[in-house]
Amino acid sequence: MLRVAIVGASGYTGAELLRILYAHPEAAVTCVTSEQSAGKRISEVFPFLRGRCDLVLENLEPVRVAEKADFIFTALPHKAAMEVVPTFLRLGRRVVDLSADYRLRDAREYELWYEPHLSPALLKNAVYGLPELKRARIAGAELVANPGCYPTSVILGLAPLLKKKLIDPATVIADSKSGVSGAGRSAKVDNLFCEVNDGFKAYGVGGAHRHIPEIEQELSLLAGKKVTISFTPHLVPMDRGILSTIYAMPVEAATTAELLRLYQDFYKGEPFVRVLPEGCFPSTAHVRGANFCDIGLTLDQRTGRLIVVSAIDNLVKGASGQAVQNMNIMNRLPENTGLEVLPIFP
Amino acid sequence: MLRVAIVGASGYTGAELLRILYAHPEAAVTCVTSEQSAGKRISEVFPFLRGRCDLVLENLEPVRVAEKADFIFTALPHKAAMEVVPTFLRLGRRVVDLSADYRLRDAREYELWYEPHLSPALLKNAVYGLPELKRARIAGAELVANPGCYPTSVILGLAPLLKKKLIDPATVIADSKSGVSGAGRSAKVDNLFCEVNDGFKAYGVGGAHRHIPEIEQELSLLAGKKVTISFTPHLVPMDRGILSTIYAMPVEAATTAELLRLYQDFYKGEPFVRVLPEGCFPSTAHVRGANFCDIGLTLDQRTGRLIVVSAIDNLVKGASGQAVQNMNIMNRLPENTGLEVLPIFP
C-alpha cells in the first residue's frame, strides 16, 4: 500500500485527489496539509468526506510530510510549489506537482509568464505528465509536472494532426471553455455565484493566459518546429468541465473518416481517450467526474477548415485524475487503477 | 458473478444503475431494455457510457430478459412495472422494482392514489426496501419495492423519533425540496431548462403528492399508530438531491445533544447514514453521487419545535443506489459492495 500525502488539500484539486484516492486499492492518503485550515479535520473543510476521511490538516513541514508518505502530490499555487518540491525530492520522495512550476522546460519562459524560478535546475528532470505522449518517461521520473487543464484538452485534441504534420501549425486557434472550479477556491468577488451564474464571458483575450507557453511547448515538440497559437479561454456557468473547439487548416486533402481513423490509431489502447464516431461531438456532461478525454472532429467542406472538439473534466483528466494516472505509472500499477469510474450523468 | 437486467434503462434511474453497477465487482449487466430506443446501443442514448457499456437496448420480452439475467431491476413508470413483475417472479427471478407499484401494502390505498392494481396478491409478499429498517426481510425477499426518493429522506429523518415515541405524529410537517432529475426524462415543457433554471417553486401543495401514502404507511408502522403528515414538495434548479426539512413537536423534554445521541445509536453501524454533529446541517452538495443520507437536527428553543434536516441524492440513496444496496442484501453480499464511492464535490 502506497502511503500518499496531499500538500495543499483544501482546494478543489486537493478535494478531488481525496475523492479519487479513496477508491484506489493500492494507495492510502496518510497526510494532508493546508496553511489556512491546519488543525481542522479535512471533513470539516469538505463535509462530503465525513466518516470516510477525517484526517487532521497539518501545517506544511516538508520533513514531517516526507516521513509520513512515500509519494507526494503538491496541489499548491505556483511559486508555493517550487518552495517545497526540491526538499521532497532531496528526501527521496517522488512527486507529482499539480502547479505550473515544473511544466516549462525553459526557465526564461517561466519567468516571462510567471516570475523568477527558484529551482531551474530541476526543470530538465521534470517530466510533463501527459501519459498518452510521455508514458515511458513518466515511469522513470522522480518529478512529474502535471499538465494544466486547458493544455490537456488542447494537446490531446491536436496531437495526432501535428505528429503526422497534417495541419499548418500557424493556423491553429483553440477556443476553450471552462467550468468555474478551474478558477480555484479562494474568495474572490469574480467567482461568486451571482457574478457567474446565467452568464458567459471570455477572459485573457489576445494571448494573455498563462497556459499558452505550456500548450505551445508541447505542440512544438509534436510538430518538430515552433508552434504559436491563438488561445481564448471562456468561463461557463458550471462546476466542472473544459471543452476546446480547435480550428486548423489541413496541408493535404483528407476526409473526416480518414482523420478519425488516424485518431483511433493514434489513441489505440489508451484507456482514457475516447474518439467519437463521425457526426458525434463531445459534451463536458459526458465526462463529468471521470478521467476521459472525448474527442470528435470534422472537416468543414465549405471552408476546408478542420474542427476538433475535445472535452475533459478539468478536475479529473485536467488535474487530479491525471495526477493519479501518473502516480500509477510511476509505481508500475495498472494505469487505470482507481480511475475506472464512469462519468456522473446527470 | 450475478447477471443483472435493467428493464427500462433509458431513464435517469436506469442510467444511474448502469453507472453504479459498472463499479460493482460481483454483478454484471447483461440485458437492458427500452421501448423507445430498442435497437440502439445504450451508449448512444447515454454517451457517458461509451466504450464502457455498449449493450444494445432490447424490447421488453420478459422471458428473454429472464433467460439473460439472474436478477432484475425494473426501472419503469408505475403501471408498466406491475405488467411485467409477476412474470419475472413466476420465472424464478428476484426483482427490485423501482416504481411505486409494490410499495403500498393496501391495494385500495394504491387505487386511491394511482389506479386499480393488477397484482394485488403480490403486495403482501413485497418488502419495502429501506435497509435501515427492514434489512432482515429484504434478505429473504423475492420482490423488493424500492422506496421513493422523498419517502427515503423523510422516513430516515423521522424513524428514531417515531420509534421512540418522542414526538407527536400529528404535528409532523415535511417540507421537501428536490432536484429536477426526480421528474424523469420524458419530454415535457415544464422540465425544460429555461422553465426551471434560476427559479424555485412548490408543487403538489396541500397533500396531493403520490409519495404521501408511502411515507405515512412507513411512519405509521414506526409509530405503532396511524400517522398523517403535511408534505410539500418543491423543485430546485439542480440536477440531483433531495433535502427535507422536517418539523415536529416533542412530547417530552430533551436536549439537542440527547436527541443526536439517540440518532447515533439508532443508526449505529449503518454504512450510509451519517448523523452530523450538533450545529451541523446537511447539504445535497455533500451527498451528490453517493449513497449517503446525511441527517442534522436541532431543538428550536424559542418554539419548542424539533427540526430535522435530511439530505440524499435522489438518484442514489433515493433510487438506484438503494436498489443496489437491496440487491446486495438479497444476494448475501456485503451491503456496501459497489457503493463505497465518495460524493462528487463540487
Added chain:
Amino acid sequence: MLRVAIVGASGYTGAELLRILYAHPEAAVTCVTSEQSAGKRISEVFPFLRGRCDLVLENLEPVRVAEKADFIFTALPHKAAMEVVPTFLRLGRRVVDLSADYRLRDAREYELWYEPHLSPALLKNAVYGLPELKRARIAGAELVANPGCYPTSVILGLAPLLKKKLIDPATVIADSKSGVSGAGRSAKVDNLFCEVNDGFKAYGVGGAHRHIPEIEQELSLLAGKKVTISFTPHLVPMDRGILSTIYAMPVEAATTAELLRLYQDFYKGEPFVRVLPEGCFPSTAHVRGANFCDIGLTLDQRTGRLIVVSAIDNLVKGASGQAVQNMNIMNRLPENTGLEVLPIFP
C-alpha cells in the same frame, strides 16, 4: 425631478436601485458612494450600466452627499447605516434605509440580535416600510426602515390571516428559500459558484436568523398579541428570488375559496400583490426582476393545516423595488412610478 443619492452603491441592492431608478421618470441619481471603490466609475464596478450611468463613486462624506441629493437610500451593512443616517436626517434629508438598523422598534431587541444601537431615539420615528400595511405612516415619515427580504415574503403571506385572527399564531412555521444574491456581494468562500451551484441546504436552523425578530414584531402587531414562529431559511442555487412556504392551523372552519376571497379583499387595489386563483401557486421565476409578491394558498384537507406560498424577487420587492415604492409614497408620487415593469422570463 427628485435628486437621489445611493449610499453604498457597490453591492447588489445598490446596483438594483440604479437599475430601477434609471427607468424612473421623476427621480435622478446624482450621487453614489462606495468605500471600496471610491474614484471608480460605477459602470466599472457594474459594467451593465456602461453608457447609461457612469457616475464616479465617492467616499461617504454625509454633508457632501446631502448637498447633492434631496433623498437618500442607504444600502449599507447594518451598523454602518446607523453611523450616518442620523446625520442625513439632521441635515433635513429623508432616508430609506435598506439595512436592519431601524426595523426593530425596541433597542433591546436590536441589541439581542445585533449589537448596541447607536441612535435608539430614532427607532420610534422610523416607519417599517411595508406599504401594504403602513402606507399612511410611510407617507409622512422622515426615515423609513425598508423591510428585510424574508420578512416581506412572510408578513405579506400571513397578514390577512393574522389580522382576521383566523389562525393560531403558535402554529406558524415559515420554511423559506432564497436565491444567493440575498447573501450579498462580499468575497466569501461559502458563496463561490462551485460551493452553491447544483446544491441545496438549510442554514440558521433552529431560530438563529436575524430576520426573526423583525418578522415576529410585525406579525405580533397584526395579531394583536405576541407571535413566536419557527423560521428556517434555505439557499437555492439561483440569483434572485425568495419563496416562503408557510404552515399554520386555522382556528375556525373555512374553505380554500373563502380564504382566497379574504386575501383578494385584503389586497384589493394593491398594485404589487397578486393573489393567485385556487390551485395555482407562485414561482420565483414569475416575479424575477419585478416588484410583485405572488401568493397562493390551500387548505390541506388531510391534516386541516393551511399552507400559504408567497414569492418575491428578494432584490426588488424584498429590497430595492420596495425602497423605491417607499420613496414614491414619501414624495406623493403614484406608488408604481418606475416600477411598472414585468418580470423577466425566462
Added chain:
Amino acid sequence: MLRVAIVGASGYTGAELLRILYAHPEAAVTCVTSEQSAGKRISEVFPFLRGRCDLVLENLEPVRVAEKADFIFTALPHKAAMEVVPTFLRLGRRVVDLSADYRLRDAREYELWYEPHLSPALLKNAVYGLPELKRARIAGAELVANPGCYPTSVILGLAPLLKKKLIDPATVIADSKSGVSGAGRSAKVDNLFCEVNDGFKAYGVGGAHRHIPEIEQELSLLAGKKVTISFTPHLVPMDRGILSTIYAMPVEAATTAELLRLYQDFYKGEPFVRVLPEGCFPSTAHVRGANFCDIGLTLDQRTGRLIVVSAIDNLVKGASGQAVQNMNIMNRLPENTGLEVLPIFP
C-alpha cells in the same frame, strides 16, 4: 397608439415581445395567437404576465388578426411564417417576421438550407432588419425580416472591419455560444434541465447551422464580395445570451486602439451598440434583458490575429428587442422607445 398583434405568442420570443411592449408607451398588444393554447389566457401560459396582460390566445385566422391590429409580429417557426405573412401584407398590414423565412434574398439559398419557399417574390421586398446597417430601408419597409440571434452578434461584431476591408474574409471564424432559450420552448429531451445543466457542448459543427447563409449574405454585402466563414455554435447552461468570439487576420497593420476608434466611429450615435474600452470584453450577464450589443476587441500580438468578442441577449437584441426597434423605425418613433431599460444584474 399602435395596435399590435403577436402571432405565435406562446414561445419565448412571443413572451419577450409581451414583456417589452408592456413598457412601450406608443403600442398596445391587442391580439395574441397560439395554435396549441388557443382559448387559454396568455397569463395561464406565462404566469409572469398575470394581472398585467390577460388576453385570450386565439387560433391564427389572418383576417381576424388583421382586423384587430395595425402592426403584426410573426413569432412562428420557419415555414409557418411564410404561410401567413403574404396574407397580412395583402391586407395592408406591416409585418416584422421573427422567423428565418424572409431573411435570405435568394430563394434557392433558402431551399438549400430549409425547404422550397412559398412566396419567393416577397424576398426582394423584405428588408433584413438590422437597424445599425439598414435603418433607412427598414423605415420604408412593409416586411422586415428580423435577423437571427447568432447573425446579429456576428454581423455587428464584424461590420466595421469588413466595410473598411481591414480583414481577409477567408480567415473569419465565429465561435459562438448561446443560452438555451435560443432552442425554443417545444418539449424535447435534449433541452430538459438535466440534459443541459452543468454541461457544455458544441452542435452543428462543421458548417451545418442554418444561420450560416444569413450571416454570409450580410457579411458579403459588407465586404463587397462573397464571404465564407467557419461558424460553430455551442450551448451554454444559461437562459439567455449569446457571446461570439470572432477571429480574423488583418490585411494591414493597425493597433488595438486604432481599431477600437474605428468601431466607435462606425457605431457613433447608435443607441444600442456599446464599444468597450481597450482591455475590456463583454459578458452576456451585462446585457441580460436589454437591447444592447456589447463589443470588445484586441489584436493578438503573438499571432497577428484580430479577436472580436460580441455579446447580446438572444431574446432581446437577438430577437424581440430588435423586432420592436424595427417596429419603432417603421412607425417613425424614436428608435429606443420602450427599449431604454437596463440589463438585469445579477
